[in-house]
Amino acid sequence: MALTAGSGGRTARSWAWVGIVPFLAFALLFLILPTMQIVVGAFRNPEGAFTLQNIANLFTPAILGSFWISIRISFASAFLGCVIGFGVAWAVTLGELPRWLRGPVMTFSGVASNFAGVPLAFAFLATLGRVGLVTVLLRDWFGINLFALGFNLLSFWGLTLTYLFFQIPLMILIITPALDGLKREWREAAEILGASPFQYWRMVALPILWPTLLGTLALLFANAFGAVATAYALTGSSLTIVPILLFAQIRGDVLGDPHLGYALAFGMIVVTGVGNALYIWMRTRAERWVK
Amino acid sequence: MRLQHFWAWLSLAIGMVYFFLPLIATFEFSLRMRRGVYSFDAYRVVLADPNFQATFGYSVAMALLTIVMGVVLVVPTAYWVRLKLPRWRPVIEFITLLPLVIPAIVIVFGYIRLYNTSSMLPLTGTATGTNFLLLVGYTVLALPYMYRAVDTGLRAIDIATLTEAAQSLGAGWTTILVRVILPNVLVAVLSGAFLTFAIVIGEFTMAALLNRPAFGPYLQVLGANRAYEPAALAVIAFGITWACMGLIQLVTRLQKHTSARR
Amino acid sequence: MPFLEIVHLDKHYGANHVVRDFNLAIDKGEFVSFLGPSGCGKTTTLRMVAGFEFPDTGSIRIDGKDVVDLKPNQRNIGMVFQAYALFPNMTVAQNVAFGLRIAGMARADSDRRVAEMLTMIGLPDLGARYPFQLSGGQQQRVALARALAPRPKVLLLDEPLSALDAKIRISLRDEIRAIQKELGITTIYVTHDQEEALSMSDRIVVMNQGVAEQVGDPFTIYTRPATRFVATFVGTLNGLDARVLDAAAGTVEIEGQTVTLGRPLTAAGGGSVGLSVRPEALALGPGLASLSGRVEDVSFHGPVVRLKISVGGQRLALDTFNTSAFRPPAVGETVTIGFDPADALVA
Numbered sequence: 019m020a021l022t023a024g025s026g027g028r029t030a031r032s033w034a035w036v037g038i039v040p041f042l043a044f045a046l047l048f049l050i051l052p053t054m055q056i057v058v059g060a061f062r063n064p065e066g067a068f069t070l071q072n073i074a075n076l077f078t079p080a081i082l083g084s085f086w087i088s089i090r091i092s093f094a095s096a097f098l099g100c101v102i103g104f105g106v107a108w109a110v111t112l113g114e115l116p117r118w119l120r121g122p123v124m125t126f127s128g129v130a131s132n133f134a135g136v137p138l139a140f141a142f143l144a145t146l147g148r149v150g151l152v153t154v155l156l157r158d159w160f161g162i163n164l165f166a167l168g169f170n171l172l173s174f175w176g177l178t179l180t181y182l183f184f185q186i187p188l189m190i191l192i193i194t195p196a197l198d199g200l201k202r203e204w205r206e207a208a209e210i211l212g213a214s215p216f217q218y219w220r221m222v223a224l225p226i227l228w229p230t231l232l233g234t235l236a237l238l239f240a241n242a243f244g245a246v247a248t249a250y251a252l253t254g255s256s257l258t259i260v261p262i263l264l265f266a267q268i269r270g271d272v273l274g275d276p277h278l279g280y281a282l283a284f285g286m287i288v289v290t291g292v293g294n295a296l297y298i299w300m301r302t303r304a305e306r307w308v309k
Numbered sequence: 310m311r312l313q314h315f316w317a318w319l320s321l322a323i324g325m326v327y328f329f330l331p332l333i334a335t336f337e338f339s340l341r342m343r344r345g346v347y348s349f350d351a352y353r354v355v356l357a358d359p360n361f362q363a364t365f366g367y368s369v370a371m372a373l374l375t376i377v378m379g380v381v382l383v384v385p386t387a388y389w390v391r392l393k394l395p396r397w398r399p400v401i402e403f404i405t406l407l408p409l410v411i412p413a414i415v416i417v418f419g420y421i422r423l424y425n426t427s428s429m430l431p432l433t434g435t436a437t438g439t440n441f442l443l444l445v446g447y448t449v450l451a452l453p454y455m456y457r458a459v460d461t462g463l464r465a466i467d468i469a470t471l472t473e474a475a476q477s478l479g480a481g482w483t484t485i486l487v488r489v490i491l492p493n494v495l496v497a498v499l500s501g502a503f504l505t506f507a508i509v510i511g512e513f514t515m516a517a518l519l520n521r522p523a524f525g526p527y528l529q530v531l532g533a534n535r536a537y538e539p540a541a542l543a544v545i546a547f548g549i550t551w552a553c554m555g556l557i558q559l560v561t562r563l564q565k566h567t568s569a570r571r
Numbered sequence: 572m573p574f575l576e577i578v579h580l581d582k583h584y585g586a587n588h589v590v591r592d593f594n595l596a597i598d599k600g601e602f603v604s605f606l607g608p609s610g611c612g613k614t615t616t617l618r619m620v621a622g623f624e625f626p627d628t629g630s631i632r633i634d635g636k637d638v639v640d641l642k643p644n645q646r647n648i649g650m651v652f653q654a655y656a657l658f659p660n661m662t663v664a665q666n667v668a669f670g671l672r673i674a675g676m677a678r679a680d681s682d683r684r685v686a687e688m689l690t691m692i693g694l695p696d697l698g699a700r701y702p703f704q705l706s707g708g709q710q711q712r713v714a715l716a717r718a719l720a721p722r723p724k725v726l727l728l729d730e731p732l733s734a735l736d737a738k739i740r741i742s743l744r745d746e747i748r749a750i751q752k753e754l755g756i757t758t759i760y761v762t763h764d765q766e767e768a769l770s771m772s773d774r775i776v777v778m779n780q781g782v783a784e785q786v787g788d789p790f791t792i793y794t795r796p797a798t799r800f801v802a803t804f805v806g807t808l809n810g811l812d813a814r815v816l817d818a819a820a821g822t823v824e825i826e827g828q829t830v831t832l833g834r835p836l837t838a839a840g841g842g843s844v845g846l847s848v849r850p851e852a853l854a855l856g857p858g859l860a861s862l863s864g865r866v867e868d869v870s871f872h873g874p875v876v877r878l879k880i881s882v883g884g885q886r887l888a889l890d891t892f893n894t895s896a897f898r899p900p901a902v903g904e905t906v907t908i909g910f911d912p913a914d915a916l917v918a
Contacts, residue, residue, distance in 0.1 A: 034389075034393040034394055035394065035397075037385070037386075037389035037393065037394070038386050038389055038390060038394065038397065038401070040382065040385075040386070041382055041383075041386040041401070044382055044445075044448075045404045045407075048420075048445045048446070048448075048449055049404070049407055049408065049411075049416070049449050049452075050404075050407075051419070051423060052416055052418075052419025052420050052422070052423050053407075053411055053415065053416065053419055054419075055419045055422050055423045056415055056418060056419050056422070059422065102320075102323070102324065102327075105320035105323070105324070106320050106321060106323075106324040108317070108320065109316070109317035109318070109320040109321045109324075110321065113313060113314070113316070113317025113320070114313065114314065114317065115314075115317050115318065115321060119321070123321075125554055125555070125558055126328070128554045128557075129547075129550050129551050129554045130328060132504075132507050132508065132511075132550055132554075133511075133546075133547055133550055134511070135511050135512070135513050135525065135528075136511070136513055136525060136528040136529045136532060136539075136543075136546075137511060137528065137542065137543035137546035137547060138543075139532065140335060140528075140532055140539045140540055140542070140543040141331040141332065141334070141335040141540075141543050141547075142331055143532075144331070144334045144335040144337070144338035144339075144540050144543070145330055145331040145334035145335070150334060150338070151330070151333070151334035151337055151338065152330060152334060182327070183327075183328070183331065186324070186327070186328075201654065201656065203652045203654050203655075203656035204656055204658060206621075206623055206643070206650070206652070206656070207650065207652060207656040207657075207658075207714075207717075208658075208669070209622075209623075209642075209643045209644045210621055210622075210643050210644065210646075210648060210649070210650045210718075211644075211649075211669050211670035211673060211717070211718075211721065212644045212645075212670055212673040212674055212721065213644060213669075213673050214644060215313075217673060221658075221669075221672075222658050222660065222661075225660040226658075226659060226660050240410070243412075244412030244413070244414070246412070246413070246414050246513070246514045247511075247512075247513035247514055247525065247529075250513070250529065251513075251528075251529050251532055254533075261412065261414055264414055264415075264418070265414060265514070265517075265518070268414075268417075268418050268421065268518055269518065279418065283414070283415045283418050283419075286412055286414075286415055287410075287411055287412075287415055290410050290411070290412060291410055291411075294406075294409065294410045306703065
């Protein structure tokens with residue numbers, strides 16, 4: 019542990035905290051207080067007294083249904099994102115594809131993971147919408163009418179598919195360093211001790227990766243749960259996931275009770291908070307083993 | 310390892326199809342504006358649209374201001390924490406991770422409730438005030454990325470020794486920050502800046518709920534009303550994001566060539 | 572009948588000829604070291620024996636059977652890696668038991684064997700610990716136990732001590748050798764540290780650029796190096812330039828002084844030769860062959876005193892034991908250096 023340069027005199031040290039006051043003030047005013055406002059507001063009634071009624075009011079079929087759809091979409095896109103992202107990341111690191119492929123894949127993942135919101139919705143509309151490229155091609159080349167088969171981009175699976183566009187790259191970006199961390203010697207040691215590749219993965223590699231995989235699943239879940247723009251652009255207000263509901267509520271109090279908005283927002287924070295906490299917990303566990 | 314090779318290529322192929330198809334489809338769609346023939350009409354219309362120019366200009370300006378605010382806020386803080394207050398590091402890092410946990414919609418909801426016309430800081434009452442609120446919101450959104458980039462950059466240089474050297478030559482804190490520290494973390498700052506730019510340009514939720522004429526809401530309105538222009542815009546947006554990431558790569562590779570290896 | 576035979580092993584990496592026609596026969600229970608600088612092909616050869624690399628041509632026979640076409644997990648070989656390679660998600664006991672589990676050994680039997688191995692490496696109470704809780708030396712011992720638990724036919728070690736502190740290296744060195752002797756297991760040990768190779772091995776293979784320059788026991792390698800590379804790589808060597816006076820009688824002239832080597836030289840009279848002799852083969856005082864020089868430097872290396880002596884324009888290092896009776900000469904003093912001509916390599 020190196021000695022820091024901050025030991026310049028007793029008085030100098032006791033004033034050092036002044037240096038981070040601007041940041042703390044900023045964080046307080048524009049991050050913490052607004053969030054606290056919401057959290058506290060979730061437990062206040064219009065008169066200002068403490069109440070659990072807002073939270074209770076969340077348990078209506080409409081709102082619970084909204085949460086349930088959100089959870090399902092978030093979980094579906096997170097799970098599929100993990101599986102497919104793992105496949106691609108594995109292909110590029112351990113799958114012994116040409117070295118030069120890795121750089122572009124990583125860069126593209128960086129781009130795609132930020133390509134959310136309205137442009138992404140347009141892109142998928144142009145692909146799988148009613149006059150989208152793939153829809154038209156499938157009809158003209160293969161005679162498959164997607165929409166007659168019941169597919170609709172503006173639906174659960176449509177949104178999930180769209181979300182995958184930034185979930186998969188996020189998974190690739192996070193899991194690639196973990197895959198890099200699988201030392202070649204572990205595989206070789208397992209092999210020389212008699213293990214088949216399957217046994218190596220089952221007994222060594224997957225157990226080592228497990229915390230990272232689970233944690234990233236949680237992160238992807240939280241990521242999808244909080245996403246607004248893509249869903250809004252794609253489905254308007256027709257698919258009532260929680261962020262859309264909250265959006266409409268903020269815009270125009272569609273729920274008829276301003277404090278319900280607080281409760282909704284609080285519910286969102288709880289879900290995303292739990293997801294992120296899980297991710298961090300899992301990551302610290304993973305890092306403990308593999309120094 | 311034949312079988313492994315097959316699976317590897319298959320995974321990559323599936324990935325590539327999934328990712329390239331929408332982009333190709335969008336591009337193809339954007340060329341379809343003129344009936345029967347491919348043309349760049351959609352792009353021409355979009356780029357000539359005064360609304361596009363206004364909102365895009367607004368968002369670009371916002372992005373640049375956000376970068377400035379982010380740098381002014383993050384660089385001195387990250388530096389100071391590393392140098393003098395190492396015990397505060399976990400706290401600061403936790404704060405910078407909060408924007409990733411708390412969804413943007415919740416944050417902007419908080420702003421609307423906290424800073425409306427009947428509060429101590431009636432920021433939403435005026436256009437300037439709301440602009441400021443949006444700027445601050447963007448800074449908060451970019452905070453995790455900016456802080457992590459700058460912190461990584463600071464970790465690579467020995468700030469304690471540099472500071473002592475500068476102090477022994479008579480430099481004050483501002484001089485040290487501006488003329489010693491900042492140039493050495495410029496690459497990291499640039500990475501954070503490009504990422505911030507990409508985030509701000511496409512941002513929708515905060516701008517829409519604060520009713521600001523930004524690019525994100527403009528995109529959404531256009532998408533509800535027009536067919537081909539949104540596709541052209543999506544291509545442009547993707548191009549901009551790609552350019553930002555490419556610049557980050559470029560800048561990072563430049564650093565690898567110029568910084569000495571320990 | 573040798574236990575491990577490597578016959579005409581050859582390998583290219585693209586245009587790089589990394590192992591050239593390598594041949595070696597190792598008896599059962601022998602400890603052989605591959606010694607050489609980085610890139611000499613020692614690790615590649617070891618990995619070919621293990622099965623992680625494939626030779627272009629050649630065969631590797633263990634106990635009479637050619638294993639070149641077998642996968643690493645079919646060869647019944649134990650290996651210890653430089654980076655320990657303990658599985659981080661398993662305890663020490665689980666690591667050691669890994670090979671036994673794969674082989675399908677019953678739980679009770681494998682537990683007994685694991686306890687046996689842990690006692691052998693001197694860590695009987697650490698079974699429940701995880702690798703990250705152990706020191707480097709402890710981890711490497713566990714790695715050794717893990718490799719030996721399934722009773723392999725051959726033990727391979729790839730620079731196992733390079734990542735450890737000097738003191739631990741020396742104590743582990745003795746431990747590894749003791750265990751190897753006790754088990755009588757045929758062993759190949761790759762290292763770039765000559766002290767390790769010299770002190771541990773029954774035989775050493777000195778390698779350079781894919782070629783085995785010399786194979787022999789440590790004493791011969793050190794005192795009778797076969798090539799210039801071996802002479803300079805193993806131990807320190809003084810190099811002197813001399814001019815041949817009489818090739819048949821083996822008389823040369825060094826800086827105006829005549830030295831008789833007593834054996835015929837291949838170089839013609841008047842031509843130049845290089846003379847190489849070890850610092851400890853030189854002594855203060857006249858000998859069978861003598862040179863006169865001036866002391867330039869005296870340095871103490873613990874048990875050894877090293878004198879730097881100039882003979883005309885050339886420099887020599889002379890090592891002598893630092894006994895209580897020894898009186899080191901002063902800088903600037905003129906001294907006589909004596910040596911046995913048989914200890915001088917001519918190149």
